[in-house]
Amino acid sequence: MTVPAADELLFLPLGGAGEIGMNLNLYGHAGKWLMVDLGIAFGDDSTPGIEVVMPDPAFIEERRDDLVGIVLTHAHEDHLGAVPDLWPRLRAPVYASPFAASVLRRKLAEAGLTDAVPITEIALGARFTVAPFELEMITMTHSIPEPNALAIRTKFGTVFHTGDWKIDPEPLLGEVTDEATLKRIGEEGALAMVCDSTNVFVEGEAGSEAMVRANLEKLVKPRKCRVAVTCFASNLARVESIAKAAVAAGRHPVLAGRAVQRMVEAAQECGYLLDFPECVAEREAGYLPRDKVLYICTGSQGEPRAAMAKIASGEHRDVVLESGDTAIFSSRVIPGNERSVGRLQNELLARGIEVITDRDVEIHVSGHPARDELVRVYQWVRPKIAVPVHGEIRHMMEHAALARGCQVPETVLAPNGVLVRLAPGPATIVDHVHAGRLARDGDIVAPVQGEALRERRKLLWNGSASATLVIDDQGQPLAPPRVSLHGIADTEGEIVQAAMAALDEMLADLSAAERHDNSRIEEAARQAVRRVVRAHLGKKPLTDVHVVRI
Known part of the structure; x- marks a missing residue:
């Protein structure tokens, strides 16, 4: 199917459905395609020498004249990280909230694409048109500023595309989920809900960031030597909580790692974190007494070039941890990263450094909805069709079962490459298209299953x-x-x-x-x-x- 007909609405995931990460979703209607998100995932032991993997946009690249826009729901890497690599193949206008646009511009500058990509900033809660689609940004809560769901309107009705979200009554940074708008969409009559499946196996609710802030303060205060805390650099509420915990304990916070430094800069540029505690530069922190410093580090997932990995191996230029110091992991392990995180923590322990994780103390809450939150939003939106995404197959299947339990009339299981006709008539799988993977290999982008990377895997094992x-x-x-x-x-x-x-x-x-x-x-x-x-x-x-x- 090359061109979406005027009398149909199509949905096609090319990334993030059947896996966690590298989201790329397409909506087709009236001869045009709309892309929602364009993200990356990180390499693992199956991709030696590869740090970044992304969806192959070949299907839409062949149809890029019909691609009317790329809408980014928020600034996480798995939703916008592939734009610098793949935009030259697509050359469509990009739409994003002010914070996501700020983060993206920094990434584009590093890629030598400053001013090359047309970015339109969309205010929170705004409506805008990317013909033939009418769109509305809907404020949600997540672990990053300005997370948005999308109401995608056509003559067939409204598709509610959730992006990443949770319900947090005390998010500490940003607004609470816009419950009133979600209920309004339900009252108007929602055709479909394309929804995050990450935590569908988790009972109850994700929990509040306010609880994490209080626990971090209690945890840091009695420590006598250096403390290093690692978290997702984009979780700016958590970064702020760590910095405030440092100040409450009489310590100077230090931002260790370019990613967290860039995120704080982008947030302050957009009016967030304006009362962020004053930080000491990495190169100067070594002069502070051991009980007067707290490092806020990148590398919670064991990334080899991030600050925490360099500290653990003794290779960091400015930061040292010694026996008696403490390393705190204020994050969860993303599925697939267990081995790299385990190696990192073992390396720290071998140096006599105490390691504390969320298994020991409640110092992390997820940015994704648990089952009770999913049920609540299904009750508000009341879609005719549930389309689980953002999860492995087991997550998507469990999510479909939950949606049926919420009396959703139709559910569709559509992993990457499955083309679904949402309307007219019952939701139907109408085709399967290529949904491959690309890898950033040094300065080039190459197919994961290409000859070069196949040979590298053979070399690794044989x-x-x-x-x-x-x-x-x-x-x-x-x-x-x-x-x-x-x-x-x-x-x-x-x-x-x-x-x-x-x-x-x-x-x-x-x-x-x-x-x-x-x-x-x-x-x-x-x-x-x-x-x-x-x-x-x-x-x-x-x-x-x-x-x-x-």
Whole structure:
């Protein structure tokens, strides 16, 4: 399906449905497409050397003349982080709240795209048109300033796209969820609700940031040595809570990490955190007594280049933690990051640093709705169709069951690449499209399943081997074969010797015609080396063969 018809409304997720992170949602109507969010996720052990992964926009890139706009719900990386990398492929106008626009402009400047991307700032609660769609920003509560849901209106009715949200009566930063507008949408008659599924397995409610602030103050005050607290840099209410806990304990707060420094700057530019405690610069904090400093650090998810990882390894230029100091993780572990966070915490513990997490003290609340909050919003909005997103398949399936329990007439399970017709008629899956993954690899963006990254994964698990054969024009050897192994244990040289013997045998077994064919020699040599390594170690190394004919 290339062009959305005038008499239909389509929904297509290309990221963030069937996974947590890298959100990219498309709505199609009257020949045009609207994109909601364009985010990233972070690499893991399955993507060696890759820090950032993002959705492949190939489907909409082929139709970019029909892409009328990119609307960003809020400033989290998994909702706007891919704009600098992917906007040149799309070249559509961007719409965002003032804070999200401020964060995005900083990212675009780093990418060399200053003033290249047309950004329209949309005031909180405002209505605006991106024809043929009529849109309304709806204030929600989340773990970042200015989180927005969207009311997307067409002649078929209103789609309520939640973005990330929770219900917090004391958010500390920003406004409470706009309950009145949500109820109004329900009274007008909502066609569909496309909703966050992250915490659908969590009973009750997410909890309030005010409770976390009080607990952090109690936790920091009795400490006698240095304290470092890590959290999501974008959780500015939490950053402020940590800074205020430092001041209450007679300590000077220090912002450690570029991401948290940029976020505070963006917030203050937009009128938030104007009474933020005065901070000491990283390079000067080392002169403070150990009981007079508190570091607010990036790296709560074990990111190797973030401040907390550098501190734990002793590689940070300005910040040191020693035995007797305390590291506090005021965050939850994002699914998939368990190993990296575990490594980081073990490294800190091995240096004699006390580690405190949300398992020990209530120092984190989620920015996503638990079950009671989901039920409440379904009761307010009363959609005809529930479309769970922002979760793994198990989250989405449980969310669909919850929606049915809330008497929602229709539910649709639409993982990435599933094209859904929301109207007219019952919600129907009408097609499946490509929904791949791209990786930022150094300064380029490449397919996750492309040849280069496939070879890197093979190297990670199996190592590599190279062989050089020097032969004459008749294919007869002029010197013994040379074999090198990389990432393959061969302390006695036994595998190399066996591979060299196998290459001699391979050449002797080739026919005269085959010995004149370099490609045939290369393939036979590759197979011979791989057989030897597999026989010794059970591995299939990535193998290169060089034939030198003299």
